[in-house]
Amino acid sequence: MTKRVIGILTGGGDAPGLNNAIKQVVNSAAGEFIIEGITEGWKGAIMMTKGEDPRVYTLPLITNQVRRIDRTGGTILMSSRANPFNYGGEDLSDKVAGFLSERYHAVIALGGEDTLGAAGKLYAKGLDIIGIPKTIDKDLCQTRFTLGFDTATNIIKDHVISLKTPAGSHGEVYFIEAMGRNAGHLTYWGGIGANAHFITIPEAEIDAERLIEAIERRRGSLVKRRGYSLDGLRYTIVVVSEGTRFSGVGQITKKTIDPHGNQELGDGLVALYLQRKYKELTGCTAKTEVIGRRQRGGSPSAYDNLLGILLGQKGVDLIRHGDFGRMATFNGETVGDVPLESVIDKIRILDADKVYDPKRYRPIIAANNRLYHEIEVSK
Numbered sequence: 001m002t003k004r005v006i007g008i009l010t011g012g013g014d015a016p017g018l019n020n021a022i023k024q025v026v027n028s029a030a031g032e033f034i035i036e037g038i039t040e041g042w043k044g045a046i047m048m049t050k051g052e053d054p055r056v057y058t059l060p061l062i063t064n065q066v067r068r069i070d071r072t073g074g075t076i077l078m079s080s081r082a083n084p085f086n087y088g089g090e091d092l093s094d095k096v097a098g099f100l101s102e103r104y105h106a107v108i109a110l111g112g113e114d115t116l117g118a119a120g121k122l123y124a125k126g127l128d129i130i131g132i133p134k135t136i137d138k139d140l141c142q143t144r145f146t147l148g149f150d151t152a153t154n155i156i157k158d159h160v161i162s163l164k165t166p167a168g169s170h171g172e173v174y175f176i177e178a179m180g181r182n183a184g185h186l187t188y189w190g191g192i193g194a195n196a197h198f199i200t201i202p203e204a205e206i207d208a209e210r211l212i213e214a215i216e217r218r219r220g221s222l223v224k225r226r227g228y229s230l231d232g233l234r235y236t237i238v239v240v241s242e243g244t245r246f247s248g249v250g251q252i253t254k255k256t257i258d259p260h261g262n263q264e265l266g267d268g269l270v271a272l273y274l275q276r277k278y279k280e281l282t283g284c285t286a287k288t289e290v291i292g293r294r295q296r297g298g299s300p301s302a303y304d305n306l307l308g309i310l311l312g313q314k315g316v317d318l319i320r321h322g323d324f325g326r327m328a329t330f331n332g333e334t335v336g337d338v339p340l341e342s343v344i345d346k347i348r349i350l351d352a353d354k355v356y357d358p359k360r361y362r363p364i365i366a367a368n369n370r371l372y373h374e375i376e377v378s379k
């Protein structure tokens with residue numbers, strides 16, 4: 001009997017842990033299914049649908065080939081933010097669903113809300129597909145963890161800690177910008193992990209002037225407590241989210257929108273805005289740092305490796321049992337699955353009222369606090 005072929009693709013921003021999931025899919029399916037990688041996310045599928053040579057956009061995957069891929073981050077399949085529902089303004093979703101259904105027994109899509117949102121809508125058009133959750137932002141609904149988040153949080157933590165030494169030696173103020181388009185999980189966990197003095201999250205509106213007053217209060221507080229002046233010497237680290245919303249200003253965005261309709265952010269826009277405000281209000285110069293794509297780079301953490309193994313295994317099991325239109329999940333204890341439909345056009349964010357003190361610009365840490373206070377809202 002000819003073996004059935006599963007297509008697998010990775011979409012959106014790359015993240016450590018993807019290769020671990022791919023490796024587990026290949027190993028778990030060995031002898032039962034043929035696994036074919038589709039390169040560059042939905043772009044590979046779109047190009048093949050448009051008649052391009054599949055040899056250019058596919059990669060046969062076998063056990064021997066994937067043996068070493070778990071050591072590196074990124075994705076051996078490459079990725080893109082292409083969208084079958086809007087490819088340069090054209091809706092190719094019917095054609096893509098038809099092409100993939102013809103070529104594959106089923107498809108595994110690894111991605112965040114955009115990639116899996118498209119997967120859910122393609123399932124509704126008849127494609128047998130399942131999803132594996134990946135995003136360093138951790139803003140996908142119905143799952144507590146997503147591939148890449150743990151590694152990214154630790155990279156943020158290390159980055160902040162390494163800057164504490166020069167900042168401390170020179171008594172400087174640093175605005176360090178981390179990712180997180182709609183959700184503050186990265187600055188929240190990375191900031192707490194590094195004991196940053198202040199953080200901002202997209203879920204809570206920030207008054208820039210009051211934040212700067214808080215920084216200045218902290219810098220002057222030693223003067224009052226010790227009776228001698230260390231004013232200007234007390235270093236301060238502020239970890240800011242690229243998605244920060246400022247009162248009266250909103251988010252500070254680039255001019256571009258990605259193929260999934262997301263306003264593009266980042267590249268230090270928030271840190272630079274605060275640096276300018278700081279100069280304006282205090283006359284002093286603050287430093288800025290953008291962690292940027294480094295927070296999605298490097299080798300996966302042990303946790304992301306384990307998560308990749310669990311979710312990759314679950315992905316193949318779902319296909320084995322014919323449970324299509326589902327997304328694998330992990331709640332910290334058990335692996336499960338939910339309908340892809342339930343993660344479309346929604347995001348999982350911090351419950352700001354419970355975790356963030358908007359007057360002190362810090363996480364709320366209370367003895368009776370839970371580790372997770374998260375809510376799901378429409379996008």
Ligand code: F6P
Pocket residue numbers: 012013112135136137179180181242265266293
């Ligand atoms: O994938 C989501 C994300 O991590 C966002 O937080 C961020 O806005 C985006 O990636 C940045 O992507 P890129 O590096 O591709 O511009």
